[in-house]
Every structure is written in C-alpha cells, then in structure tokens.
Amino acid sequence: MIYRNLKFALNSAWQSFWRNLAVSMAAVISITLILILAGVNLIVGHAFSQVLDGFRAKVSEISINVADGTPLQSVYDFQQQLSADPRVTNVRFITKSEALAQFKLDPNNLVFAQQVDGNPLDAKLQVRVAKLTDVAAIDQVARGWSGVDPSDPTNYQGEFINRMLQLSTWLGFAGVGLLAILVVVSIVIVMNTIRTAVYHRRKEIEVMKLVGATEWFVRGPFVIEGVMTGLIAASLALALLVIAYEPAVARFREDVAFIPLSYDPGFVASLARDLLLGGALLGALGSYIGVRRYVKI
Amino acid sequence: MVLTPDFETRPVISFQHVWKTYPTGTEALRDVNLVVPEGDFVFLVGASGAGKSTMVRLLIREEKPTKGKIFVDGTELGRMKRRHLPRYRRKVGLVFQDFKLLPNLTVYQNVAFALRVLGDAEHTIHSRVTDALDTVGLSAKHQTLPANLSGGEQQRVAIARALVHAPRFIIADEPTGNLDPATAWEIMQLFLRINAKGATVVMATHNREIVDLLRRRVIAIDAGQIARDDRSGRYHDDLSKPQVRAQ
Numbered sequence: 001m002i003y004r005n006l007k008f009a010l011n012s013a014w015q016s017f018w019r020n021l022a023v024s025m026a027a028v029i030s031i032t033l034i035l036i037l038a039g040v041n042l043i044v045g046h047a048f049s050q051v052l053d054g055f056r057a058k059v060s061e062i063s064i065n066v067a068d069g070t071p072l073q074s075v076y077d078f079q080q081q082l083s084a085d086p087r088v089t090n091v092r093f094i095t096k097s098e099a100l101a102q103f104k105l106d107p108n109n110l111v112f113a114q115q116v117d118g119n120p121l122d123a124k125l126q127v128r129v130a131k132l133t134d135v136a137a138i139d140q141v142a143r144g145w146s147g148v149d150p151s152d153p154t155n156y157q158g159e160f161i162n163r164m165l166q167l168s169t170w171l172g173f174a175g176v177g178l179l180a181i182l183v184v185v186s187i188v189i190v191m192n193t194i195r196t197a198v199y200h201r202r203k204e205i206e207v208m209k210l211v212g213a214t215e216w217f218v219r220g221p222f223v224i225e226g227v228m229t230g231l232i233a234a235s236l237a238l239a240l241l242v243i244a245y246e247p248a249v250a251r252f253r254e255d256v257a258f259i260p261l262s263y264d265p266g267f268v269a270s271l272a273r274d275l276l277l278g279g280a281l282l283g284a285l286g287s288y289i290g291v292r293r294y295v296k297i
Numbered sequence: 298m299v300l301t302p303d304f305e306t307r308p309v310i311s312f313q314h315v316w317k318t319y320p321t322g323t324e325a326l327r328d329v330n331l332v333v334p335e336g337d338f339v340f341l342v343g344a345s346g347a348g349k350s351t352m353v354r355l356l357i358r359e360e361k362p363t364k365g366k367i368f369v370d371g372t373e374l375g376r377m378k379r380r381h382l383p384r385y386r387r388k389v390g391l392v393f394q395d396f397k398l399l400p401n402l403t404v405y406q407n408v409a410f411a412l413r414v415l416g417d418a419e420h421t422i423h424s425r426v427t428d429a430l431d432t433v434g435l436s437a438k439h440q441t442l443p444a445n446l447s448g449g450e451q452q453r454v455a456i457a458r459a460l461v462h463a464p465r466f467i468i469a470d471e472p473t474g475n476l477d478p479a480t481a482w483e484i485m486q487l488f489l490r491i492n493a494k495g496a497t498v499v500m501a502t503h504n505r506e507i508v509d510l511l512r513r514r515v516i517a518i519d520a521g522q523i524a525r526d527d528r529s530g531r532y533h534d535d536l537s538k539p540q541v542r543a544q
Binding site: 204215 | 357380383384385386387391397398399400401410411413414415416417418458
C-alpha cells in the first residue's frame with residue numbers, strides 16, 4: 001500500500017508539474033535565482049577561506065631567532081620543550097649556514113647576498129602553531145627563552161594576525177547571515193508559489209478530502225512536486241555556476257591581483273551536493289508550509 | 298422527542314439534541330433530534346437557509362455541532378479525532394449538486410480516485426470501477442473528460458464514485474438541483490436502486506415533484522428545527538405551512 005501510495009504521489013506530482021507548467025516554471029526560476037545567489041555565496045566563501053588558509057598557514061609559523069653563541073644543547077632543549085607543547089605541531093631548527101643558503105636561494109636577495117661578508121643571519125627555530133590564536137602565547141614563551149636574539153627575537157606580527165582573525169570571523173558571520181537571509185527569502189517565495197499552485201487545485205483537494213484521502217495523501221504529491229521543482233532549479237543553478245566559476249575566478253585574479261583567489265575543481269562536487277540538497281529541502285519545506293492551510297481536514 | 302427508535306432495524310444515524318451556531322452568531326440548527334435506521338431513504342426538505350446543508354455538513358464532519366451529539370454507525374462524530382476522519386469518509390458515499398468531479402481526470406479516473414485514496418490494488422480498482430460505471434450506465438464513456446459530458450452524465454459519474462467503495466450510506470446534497478426534470482428522474486432511479494441494495498440514503502432536496510412521487514420518509518426543516526417527520530411524506534404536508542415550501 002505504501003508503494004502504491006508513493007507511486008500515486010509521484011505520478012500526481014509529475015503530471016501536476018507539467019499541467020501547471022507556467023506556475024511550475026515560475027517556482028523553478030525563483031528557486032534557481034536564489035540558489036545561484038546561495039551558490040555564489042558558497043563559492044566566494046570557499047575562495048576567501050582558501051586565501052585565508054594560505055595567510056593563516058604563513059602567519060601560524062613563527063621564526064625564533066637564536067642569539068649567536070647560544071650553546072647548541074640549549075637550542076635542542078628549547079626545541080624539545082616546544083615540541084612537547086600541545087599547541088605546537090612542528091619545530092624545525094635551521095642553522096646559520098642553512099639560513100644563509102635559504103636567503104641566497106631567493107632571487108630578490110641575489111645582489112645583497114653577493115655583498116655580504118661572512119654570515120650575519122641568525123640560526124632559527126621555525127615553529128608551526130596549530131591554532132592562530134595560540135601564536136601570541138608561543139611568541140611570549142620564545143621571548144622568555146634565554147637563547148633568543150634580544151635585538152630581533154621573533155618575526156611575530158601580532159597586529160596582522162589579530163586583523164586576520166577579525167576578518168575571518170566577520171567573513172564567517174557575513175556568509176552565515178547572507179545564507180540565512182537567502183534561505184528565509186527562498187522559503188517565502190517557494191511557499192507563495194506553491195500556494196498559488198495549490199489555490200488553482202483547491203477543488204481537487206476538496207474532492208480528495210471528501211472521498212477520504214488522508215492529509216498526507218493530499219500533501220504527498222505537493223511535497224514531491226516541491227522537491228522536484230527544487231532539484232530542477234538546483235541543477236540549473238549548478239550548471240550556470242559551474243560554467244561561470246573558472247572564468248569568474250580568472251577575471252577576478254586579473255582585476256584584483258593582490259588577492260590570490262584560485263579555482264578549485266574539487267569544490268564543484270561539494271557545491272553540487274549543497275545546492276541539490278538545499279534545493280530539495282527548500283522545495284519540500286515551501287510546499288509543506290504552502291499546502292498546509294488547504295489540506296487540513 | 299423519542300431518541301430511542303422504534304424501528305425494527307438498528308439506527309445508522311442519530312442526532313441527539315443537536316445545536317449548531319456559526320461563529321457569525323447564526324443559529325443554523327436548534328435542538329434537532331433524529332434517528333435514521335439502516336436501509337432508510339430520507340428526504341430532508343425545507344427552504345434555503347432552513348438548516349438542511351448544515352445537517353449535511355455535520356454528517357460529513359465538515360462542521361462539528363455546538364451542542365448535542367451525532368452518532369453515525371455507532372461513532373460520535375463530534376468526538377472523532379481528525380486522524381480518523383478519512384476512514385469515516387470512506388464509509389460514506391457523497392453526492393453534491395455541483396458534482397465535484399476532477400476536470401483533468403477521465404470518467405474512469407474520477408471514479409477510480411475514490412479507491413486510490415484507499416490504496417487499493419490496480420486489479421481491484423479496475424473491476425470495481427467497471428462495475429460502478431455499469432451500474433450508472435456510463436461504461437461506454439469511461440475515457441471521456443467531465444467537460445464533454447452532460448449534467449446528468451456528470452452526476453452519474455459522481456454517483457458511481459460515491460458507490461465504488463460500497464458505502465453503507467449515501468449523503469446527497471441537492472443531487473438533482475442542476476438537472477432537467479427527465480434527467481433528475483433518471484438520477485433518482487439510480488438512488489432508489491442503490492437504496493434497494495441496502496444502502497441508507499439521506500438526501501437534501503428542493504425537488505418537490507420527486508419527493509411527492511416517491512412518498513418516502515420526509516423530514517422538513519424549518520428555521521433550524523424539525524418541523525415534520527413523515528414516514529411516507531410529501532414535500533408540503535399542509536399548504537398552510539409556508540415555511541417548508543420550496544423556494
């Protein structure tokens with residue numbers, strides 16, 4: 001019986017979608033536009049989180065400059081102490097000669113490296129910290145170590161990190177806020193579109209109820225129709241976003257070169273999942289609410 | 298008013314001190330007491346606004362009584378839970394003046410619809426719909442859409458739909474109201490055949506000729522009260538009572 005009812009609901013939903021094509025297309029277009037906005041929001045959020053991740057990786061690594069003459073054992077001890085700290089993921093010791101070799105490798109330093117006599121560079125402990133918020137504390141530990149170069153202890157840029165953290169938080173809030181607004185707006189639009197469709201079919205619903213259809217028997221086809229509408233809209237939105245994604249990123253990189261935005265083909269799968277799921281849920285929820293007034297027995 | 302019926306058969310419908318007042322303050326029914334035994338054929342007559350349609354709406358549980366109790370087949374409708382309502386309506390055959398057919402479905406699909414909501418298997422639906430269409434004489438038009446049928450044919454489709462799940466009682470609200478006299482008589486013949494097979498029929502009507510010709514039980518409603526209940530009645534019992542005259 002459940003199978004038969006499901007088959008009936010699917011058939012009814014399919015027939016109704018095509019029979020009321022104008023109303024169905026209005027719903028598809030509304031949801032497509034909203035899902036495009038949501039998709040753009042997700043893509044922009046993902047792109048900026050990639051950029052932020054890059055910055056985060058850079059600033060969550062600090063270099064502790066070792067003062068000349070510090071005993072090697074003291075450096076090793078401090079390296080061990082840092083490695084044992086749960087906030088630290090990796091500590092690497094770079095000797096003075098390694099530091100110089102690295103310096104010379106950078107083409108920007110070529111002329112300067114030729115003029116340098118001896119090795120003015122400090123040995124370093126390069127420390128990778130798990131959380132950006134813990135970098136300041138590790139910097140304090142480093143500054144308290146006796147072997148640190150007092151004239152230039154670390155390369156920690158507290159102000160920059162704080163701004164990064166603030167930006168990251170605000171971007172997160174903005175993304176969630178925008179998505180929440182889009183969800184509410186889209187539910188209202190879908191609800192009203194479906195309500196229009198339901199209004200056209202109120203006689204049919206009345207007859208269904210009079211011959212003994214349960215609320216779910218009446219509601220089922222509308223909810224399935226909503227899911228169908230949502231999935232079609234999501235597919236359209238996804239197709240348009242996938243087509244536009246790479247050229248848009250390329251254009252952005254040309255125009256705003258200082259923000260290293262990148263195209264991530266791996267993100268398309270997650271975008272497809274989010275949009276299809278979002279579309280189906282929006283359609284189902286919009287229909288469920290839109291049809292409620294009419295199906296109540 | 299005697300509530301316990303003296304009829305030989307058991308009551309299918311019973312109104313006990315039923316009052317219905319709408320939110321607007323209109324008192325549609327006032328202390329109505331009524332018993333309909335199984336297999337009875339009852340005409341509800343009365344002027345427009347007398348309370349006939351309210352009685353029909355109460356019987357199909359589109360409305361609840363403000364006071365009093367209505368029992369149908371042993372179930373008190375006022376206390377029935379919403380989730381049990383579909384099951385109740387499947388026991389009742391409903392026929393309306395405006396047919397209430399689904400315009401996009403064929404004759405066959407309209408009748409089959411009443412069985413689809415029950416989740417019946419396709420072969421059961423086919424045999425029962427075929428039987429119901431035979432009964433109303435519309436087998437040849439099973440693929441036709443309602444818009445291409447005459448009023449009488451549309452009403453026969455509605456009757457086939459009401460019959461298809463073999464209900465124990467039929468409630469008809471002005472079923473001949475939109476039909477010419479000849480077609481109305483054909484439709485009445487169908488109701489009589491259904492009644493002869495054992496179904497209880499309650500029919501609200503303004504059709505004086507048919508009521509007078511059939512001489513069945515007639516309950517006249519006037520200003521929300523039962524003015525008359527005759528076992529073998531006529532539309533107007535007494536011409537000095539204008540309140541029960543048809544409009």
